Amino acid sequence: MVKILRINTRERTFTLEEAGDYAGLGGRALTSRIVNREVPADCHPLSAENKLIFAPGVLTGTKASSSGRISVGAKSPLTGGIKESNSGGVVSRKLAKLNLAAIVLEDKPERDAPFMVVRVDKDGVTIEDAPAVGKGNYEYAKELDAKYGGSATCALIGPAGEQCLKSSTIQFTDMEGRPARSAGRGGMGAVMGSKRVKAVIVDDSGAGNVEYSDPDAFTKASKRWAEIIREHAITSQALPTYGTAVLVNIINEAGALPTKNFREGRFDRAADVSGEKLHEIIEARGGKTREGCHVGCAIQCSQQYLDEKGEYVTSGFEYETLWAMGPNTTISDMDDIARLDRACDDMGLDTIEMGNTIAMAMEGGLIPWGDGPAALKLIEAVGEYGYLGKLVGNGTTYMADAYGVDRIPVVKNQALPAYDPRAVKGIGVTYSTTPQGADHTAGYAVCQNVLSCGGDVDPHSKEGQVELSKTLQIATNAVDSAGFCLFVAFAVLDTEDALQVIADMVAAKAGVNFTPDDIMALGKQVLDDEVDFNRRAGFSEVDDQLPRFFRKQLPPHNVTWDFEYQEMQAVKA
């Protein structure tokens, strides 16, 4: 029977509880339910009343391909609303093997209390003072590995999280022990920092495998599941070969690649920061073009990027990061962008928020447009614990406010990702309406708007976008609750029996009846939890809209954003 581990960070005590009302929930369904039930919606996100929840999906730890993601939930310091931030890494699978549905960090110590390391294994929990803090995640992860090593992997915060800055990530170690996987969005690292938890180390030594109610049925369904992923062109060819960066040329071609803080939809140097170019550089330098972010990933869209001397720089080098640090700031040197990605992982900062923050610094005249080394200094300033680091680490609006910039691409204070909503209106509806703040993963309408995956919906027309976004948001909630990588959606959308196969796996694992309808009902329940929390936190319908500058034309297609918030409320109905 899976349990919920609650840790009181003030007392440094823990309790192991039955799942009770939360039984059967995993991943995002569990984090959002706990946040909505237990966290006062009007509390300060850094107060003792907020809770930080780590939850593997219901299928995490099983043989199901690409099911090893983790959900991190809390009230967000960035948005002030509910947050589920999702990551790869190895912690999730180990939690599942330890039969933990969730770890919940509660309460908080005094602000000057020493940081702590929480270590979880099959015998229980130990909490002790953390080794000296104040260094980057790469160095710190090595120190933790030297001390706790072996089967231990961790979730940790960097200098940004230690300072409780609003763009702080929680980094998860990957299969090689590098802190390169991020629960990036919404400042979850700040919540962890406010609780003075530097790292959560999970060691599954001696733990058995997860249990199946019907092992044979699970094996059968999971084999079909592996086929489904293997047979789709995006998950089997495009993503493994070029990584998510395959999108650079595609989105640029579509006229939807936001350039220079969303001024244009095409970047004249897009080829320099494309997936194809990335692949070429990695191959030339002897890096790895394919790598999974977690054990059991069938897609392998990650990589290892090396510098000119052949030394490791970064991995998990995503399209979103390439765009945020590249076209969005007009930086076009791949090595500069790779160093920015590395620096963000090292400081524990969200790359999407940071790319937009850098753009604000450029708008405000703090650094010149397109200046990669200057941008790197901004990110590294977070590790200096001074005033400039505060301006950077608190994100897009905060930096904009420092320099009186009024062109701020955020929804619910979270910065927009790599698709201009004027040219991909379905994703604009998602940005506007998801309780998460501007978030492409919350309802990835780029599939139907641009990629002709799961249908075709004209990206420039308003028609059908609200219904599309709603369906995708609900489905995504279910994907995040299962522990799947979102990229399975490409294959699921185009494969008739995919939902049934997922339902069969859940049923065979848990010993319950579970149908495709139940999947969507679960996803809707998550949406309802998140909408309810946000309403009680003070969000109104008016908050479901893009900044007014999106009403101006975007070249080259000269499209505008023409949705009113009232037209999009059906998403939440």
Added chain:
Amino acid sequence: MVKILRINTRERTFTLEEAGDYAGLGGRALTSRIVNREVPADCHPLSAENKLIFAPGVLTGTKASSSGRISVGAKSPLTGGIKESNSGGVVSRKLAKLNLAAIVLEDKPERDAPFMVVRVDKDGVTIEDAPAVGKGNYEYAKELDAKYGGSATCALIGPAGEQCLKSSTIQFTDMEGRPARSAGRGGMGAVMGSKRVKAVIVDDSGAGNVEYSDPDAFTKASKRWAEIIREHAITSQALPTYGTAVLVNIINEAGALPTKNFREGRFDRAADVSGEKLHEIIEARGGKTREGCHVGCAIQCSQQYLDEKGEYVTSGFEYETLWAMGPNTTISDMDDIARLDRACDDMGLDTIEMGNTIAMAMEGGLIPWGDGPAALKLIEAVGEYGYLGKLVGNGTTYMADAYGVDRIPVVKNQALPAYDPRAVKGIGVTYSTTPQGADHTAGYAVCQNVLSCGGDVDPHSKEGQVELSKTLQIATNAVDSAGFCLFVAFAVLDTEDALQVIADMVAAKAGVNFTPDDIMALGKQVLDDEVDFNRRAGFSEVDDQLPRFFRKQLPPHNVTWDFEYQEMQAVKA
């Protein structure tokens, strides 16, 4: 016929319009109506779509005592809602004498365009590049006086406004040409800065007196009005003798003087920062204990505070400032606090917001509690145009966010003034519900809760507070629309014929029927405008509440804040 002067700050052009739909409105009624009608509620406050409005009251420029205040309106960069910020100074009366109901600054130039000076006189408007900026208001006002002098007085922004920081004031010169009067709250200086207007100079040379429809009736009513103010103990004795600082001992005695960021209701060194002490110091050093903030003020609650060498430091040294910089930060040296007040006027910063910001810096460990010189360095940093100044000038929440502080006394992102809402519940209802964000002047229930003025309502009980706050908010809107100083309310509340006398003055001035009922209807109309704008700007009912830490007990009376936002919505009904 009064006109509205509109200035396009991008084109540097102007138009002089008939009042049209706005005819008969003045002060806050006019600024809030224009904002609600003309400014898109979802625009960025620093964008070209925001407008900055200066409006004298409908009785400003007349013989009515204490009627020379000015309303400044815009969408607030601090709160994101509608804002009316009110000030003394000499500009208001001169605008009235020039027959201007309002100056409206529209559009905005490029962000690196030179700052401009707008000069208004009876012959029209001239707009020219401002003298070199980047210096404090005291020095700059002298330069302007040397250049434009004589009958010219001005509204100007300091280094904070130039940087568009969210606590920026607009300072108004007083009768001695000192920029010591502030439209302090809500960042109006940032809006002016975004429009690249450094100063608005108003010269009434050659203008006639304001016209009266029935001069004799006005003279009769205004004489009675002068008597009413002269006969009330607060307006004729307490305020002229001790200034608003008379409240320090009174509110401390009531257990409602917020101490060390709202931890206690009494300050053990309150006597050191009291009105009595202030009076003693000023007298001993040969300063002025009485001074009006505008021509025709019958109350004279201002003063001139000198340093130990007998040199002028500051004036308009208010209770709110003494509290914000004093008990709230545990600084208790009167000279330190006076220098902080001077520095805020010089930088163009709101003293209430800055006192709370300093408290956040102390909470966060940036400077020690009670350290006056360290606090002064923070304020002065705004004039250095560096990173620290951004953290300071953007106000309470911004500073708190830099250091992960979760005890932030704000409503709608505006910092609380000098009355703990747990011990003066009527003012707590005002803080919570006024569209202005936490603002004591919006409905000053301290009168009935503590001062036994205009009735008696138990400050610790919930009973009657919502009705009280509503009545006061509506009445205040009317006071602010007439151009009266809010302090006339003390006398009005205790004098049976006062409302009738005010109505008579309006009627005699404008040649319209006007009754006490019309006064309240006008006030309600203003509230409706402001509530409507905020709703369209994204505020929900949930935003009408105090931070959760006010639910904890406040010594010495161990009272808590126990209103739910739902219970207070009747204010806006």
